[in-house]
Amino acid sequence: MVRAIEWIDDRVRILDQSRLPHEVSYIDCSHHGMVVDAIKTLKIRGAPAIGIAAAMGIALSARGLKADSFEGFMDALQPVMDEMLSSRPTAVNIRWAVERMKGLLQRNRERPVEELKGLLIEEAKAVLEEDIEVNKAIGLWGAQFIRDGDTVLTHCNAGALATGGYGTATAPILMAVEQGKEVRVIADETRPVLQGARLTAWELMQAGVPVTLITDNSAGALMRSGEIDLCIVGTDRTARNGDVANKIGTYSVAVLARENDVPFYVAAPLSSIDFTIPSGELIPIEERPPEEVTHLGGHPVAPEGVMVINRAFDVTPARYVTAIITERGAFRPRDIKRLARKGVNLTELRVKP
Amino acid sequence: MVRAIEWIDDRVRILDQSRLPHEVSYIDCSHHGMVVDAIKTLKIRGAPAIGIAAAMGIALSARGLKADSFEGFMDALQPVMDEMLSSRPTAVNIRWAVERMKGLLQRNRERPVEELKGLLIEEAKAVLEEDIEVNKAIGLWGAQFIRDGDTVLTHCNAGALATGGYGTATAPILMAVEQGKEVRVIADETRPVLQGARLTAWELMQAGVPVTLITDNSAGALMRSGEIDLCIVGTDRTARNGDVANKIGTYSVAVLARENDVPFYVAAPLSSIDFTIPSGELIPIEERPPEEVTHLGGHPVAPEGVMVINRAFDVTPARYVTAIITERGAFRPRDIKRLARKGVNLTELRVKP
Numbered sequence: 001m002v003r004a005i006e007w008i009d010d011r012v013r014i015l016d017q018s019r020l021p022h023e024v025s026y027i028d029c030s031h032h033g034m035v036v037d038a039i040k041t042l043k044i045r046g047a048p049a050i051g052i053a054a055a056m057g058i059a060l061s062a063r064g065l066k067a068d069s070f071e072g073f074m075d076a077l078q079p080v081m082d083e084m085l086s087s088r089p090t091a092v093n094i095r096w097a098v099e100r101m102k103g104l105l106q107r108n109r110e111r112p113v114e115e116l117k118g119l120l121i122e123e124a125k126a127v128l129e130e131d132i133e134v135n136k137a138i139g140l141w142g143a144q145f146i147r148d149g150d151t152v153l154t155h156c157n158a159g160a161l162a163t164g165g166y167g168t169a170t171a172p173i174l175m176a177v178e179q180g181k182e183v184r185v186i187a188d189e190t191r192p193v194l195q196g197a198r199l200t201a202w203e204l205m206q207a208g209v210p211v212t213l214i215t216d217n218s219a220g221a222l223m224r225s226g227e228i229d230l231c232i233v234g235t236d237r238t239a240r241n242g243d244v245a246n247k248i249g250t251y252s253v254a255v256l257a258r259e260n261d262v263p264f265y266v267a268a269p270l271s272s273i274d275f276t277i278p279s280g281e282l283i284p285i286e287e288r289p290p291e292e293v294t295h296l297g298g299h300p301v302a303p304e305g306v307m308v309i310n311r312a313f314d315v316t317p318a319r320y321v322t323a324i325i326t327e328r329g330a331f332r333p334r335d336i337k338r339l340a341r342k343g344v345n346l347t348e349l350r351v352k353p
Numbered sequence: 354m355v356r357a358i359e360w361i362d363d364r365v366r367i368l369d370q371s372r373l374p375h376e377v378s379y380i381d382c383s384h385h386g387m388v389v390d391a392i393k394t395l396k397i398r399g400a401p402a403i404g405i406a407a408a409m410g411i412a413l414s415a416r417g418l419k420a421d422s423f424e425g426f427m428d429a430l431q432p433v434m435d436e437m438l439s440s441r442p443t444a445v446n447i448r449w450a451v452e453r454m455k456g457l458l459q460r461n462r463e464r465p466v467e468e469l470k471g472l473l474i475e476e477a478k479a480v481l482e483e484d485i486e487v488n489k490a491i492g493l494w495g496a497q498f499i500r501d502g503d504t505v506l507t508h509c510n511a512g513a514l515a516t517g518g519y520g521t522a523t524a525p526i527l528m529a530v531e532q533g534k535e536v537r538v539i540a541d542e543t544r545p546v547l548q549g550a551r552l553t554a555w556e557l558m559q560a561g562v563p564v565t566l567i568t569d570n571s572a573g574a575l576m577r578s579g580e581i582d583l584c585i586v587g588t589d590r591t592a593r594n595g596d597v598a599n600k601i602g603t604y605s606v607a608v609l610a611r612e613n614d615v616p617f618y619v620a621a622p623l624s625s626i627d628f629t630i631p632s633g634e635l636i637p638i639e640e641r642p643p644e645e646v647t648h649l650g651g652h653p654v655a656p657e658g659v660m661v662i663n664r665a666f667d668v669t670p671a672r673y674v675t676a677i678i679t680e681r682g683a684f685r686p687r688d689i690k691r692l693a694r695k696g697v698n699l700t701e702l703r704v705k706p
Contacts (some may be wrong), residue, residue, distance in 0.1 A: 021653075021656035021657075022653065047609060063377060070634075095593060152472040171671075186662075187455075187644065189544070189654075189655070190570070191542070191568040191569065191570055192568050192570075194654050194655075197647070197654050197659075198654060198655065199647075201655055201656050201659045201660075202655075202656040205658075205659065207658055210660070211659065211660065212659075212660040212661065212662055213646060213647065213655055213659045213660065213661050213662075214568050214646070214661070214663075215545050215569075215601065215646055216542040216568075216569050217543070217544055217545075217600075217602030218601055218662060218664060218667075219600070219602045220604045220605035220608060221601060221604070221664060221667035221668075222662070224604065224667075237597050248568065248570045248571055249570025249571070249573070250574070251488065251566070251573045251574055251577065252436075252570060252573035252609055253572075255573060255608060255609055255612050256605055256608055256609075259608050259612070259644070265429070269380060274673075293542065293550075293566060293567070293568055294550070296649045296650060296652075296654075297650065297652050298648060299649075299650050299656070300374075300375065300557075301542075301547050301550050301649075301650070302374065302542070302547075302550040302551065302566055303554050303555040303558055304374075305372035305558075306550075306554045306555075306558060306564065306565075306643075307563070307564065307566065308565065308566050308567070309491065309539075309565055309567050309570070309571060309575065310569060310571075311574060312565075312569075314573070314574035314577075315574075318372055320474070326611075342405060
């Protein structure tokens with residue numbers, strides 16, 4: 001399986017996704033500035049993956065810091081954390097990673113500085129390992145819904161490349177394959193940025209999973225002709241009521257799936273469920289530059305000056321979602337809000353295949 | 354309004370659509386071989402437009418032919434007609450144009466050859482004019498469904514560029530604008546070949562109609578947010594039961610429209626309705642080269658060797674179609690079959706806005 005990021009020999013090795021699928025090259029970051037640059041220039045992307053990168057970047061910078069006291073150490077580390085935060089200002093996972101590293105240090109403030117440096121490295125590695133564990137759990141819960149011989153449609157890239165490993169939407173597929181099931185994947189190319197063509201198709205080919213690329217326009221016709229058995233997509237943010245914000249076009253896939261009685265699953269780590277937001281209507285939708293639509297590889301494909309609407313995400317209402325697959329099980333969207341409470345009987349709540 | 358093809362000063366002037374939207378250049382064909390080449394290399398495309406080109410190409414070649422008898426004239430013209438037929442072997446409109454020109458000659462076989470040459474030119478011009486008249490009629494019937502201030506979604510290019518003028522799907526829009534209504538258009542870019550971005554957006558900008566380009570992925574979200582009032586698309590072939598074959602992705606637009614209570618209209622000249630085919634299931638779907646999906650402007654955007662499904666068309670079942678707009682009125686899809694009968698009361702059958 002492809003690894004987007006690893007800690008190897010006191011360096012942070014990042015797979016340069018901006019060159020995929022044409023060139024597989026790695027950046028061995030010896031300085032946190034290289035990690036910041038990789039995040040900024042989208043060499044590494046995907047919410048979990050950039051969270052891991054931020055944690056590793058902080059650990060990397062700490063190694064070289066000279067400080068006599070906890071306060072001096074924190075003062076020296078603060079600009080690094082600020083740099084991480086500003087690399088992708090809206091990334092929730094970077095903020096989360098920075099807070100986690102800070103919390104670790106505060107809890108261990110009595111220890112010598114040299115020991116703290118080691119703790120940061122261990123914590124950064126743990127962030128990666130925990131992400132992989134979460135995805136494997138999503139994979140196991142999700143694999144139940146994939147039968148031997150099934151064809152799975154996915155949209156955009158919620159794959160290993162977006163995470164520490166296994167991906168979210170791809171984890172059930174990889175787990176089903178590990179269980180010996182024969183699984184084929186249909187990957188939407190996912191305009192405008194073509195993450196499906198460039199990343200999902202590539203990483204599944206690397207993993208030896210048979211994958212067929214289609215234009216986003218083709219998904220509906222393939223569902224109607226019975227060529228797709230189920231859909232699994234990722235999510236950027238899921239609201240308390242089970243409404244799912246994800247890459248533009250996800251809503252269309254969901255509607256077409258329901259129209260054709262094709263189950264539609266969302267792979268969502270609990271960290272991506274925002275229990276503070278009551279409904280998907282309240283999730284702000286980012287408008288991206290028109291050039292993503294009007295230009296391809298730097299070349300114009302549309303008339304100069306044409307107006308463009310280019311929203312990054314759409315919201316799929318909960319009623320189109322068969323189940324939301326988390327690391328604690330698969331649940332009906334309307335039951336997601338109950339996961340925030342204590343003492344819930346998860347076994348009863350789980351959706352069975 | 355843009356003209357894809359015209360007869361000017363005994364030459365056939367073809368707008369080179371392969372260079373759009375970046376360059377507006379015309380090819381003045383003085384020899385029928387130039388017309389054949391323009392058809393083959395997609396400098397002119399769209400079923401009605403290439404039918405017109407074939408008729409004009411035949412008239413053009415006839416001008417230079419030397420023959421003493423009707424038989425000699427026909428013998429000399431036959432290779433030209435064969436060349437036209439082989440330029441796009443599956444194009445129904447080219448066959449239709451060739452038969453029409455042949456029929457004209459047969460009916461006038463007693464006339465001198467020089468006179469026949471003139472008749473061919475008049476007939477070719479008539480083919481163009483009749484196409485424009487058909488589209489204007491579609492436009493008038495269709496404009497009824499467009500209210501002042503409406504936003505219309507269209508898919509692919511069924512515009513002036515695909516026809517002699519006005520287009521089919523665009524005719525109601527242009528007519529509504531001529532009637533003084535304010536109309537905005539949302540154009541799906543239409544992967545893989547991007548006819549929406551390259552052609553529809555361009556020709557509507559030329560006509561002064563406000564047009565906004567979107568990725569095909571965005572149409573659903575815009576319907577859900579109430580930003581689209583109606584959809585109008587063209588058709589390559591409509592079956593007797595009202596099932597509509599059109600550019601891949603049309604089915605998705607239709608499903609999303611119904612889900613969001615957005616009316617979905619198909620602009621279909623009677624010549625595109627195949628009364629011999631009982632259902633859309635029987636319409637063969639062309640599979641196109643994978644490179645259309647894996648490459649953009651000659652550059653790869655997907656991993657080498659990835660499998661691809663690239664169907665040119667899909668079939669939208671009649672139940673998703675609000676009305677089919679023809680040159681004789683707009684009809685419910687289930688009533689289309691009655692248009693083939695004589696003595697039908699069209700006024701009763703027509704769908705009112």
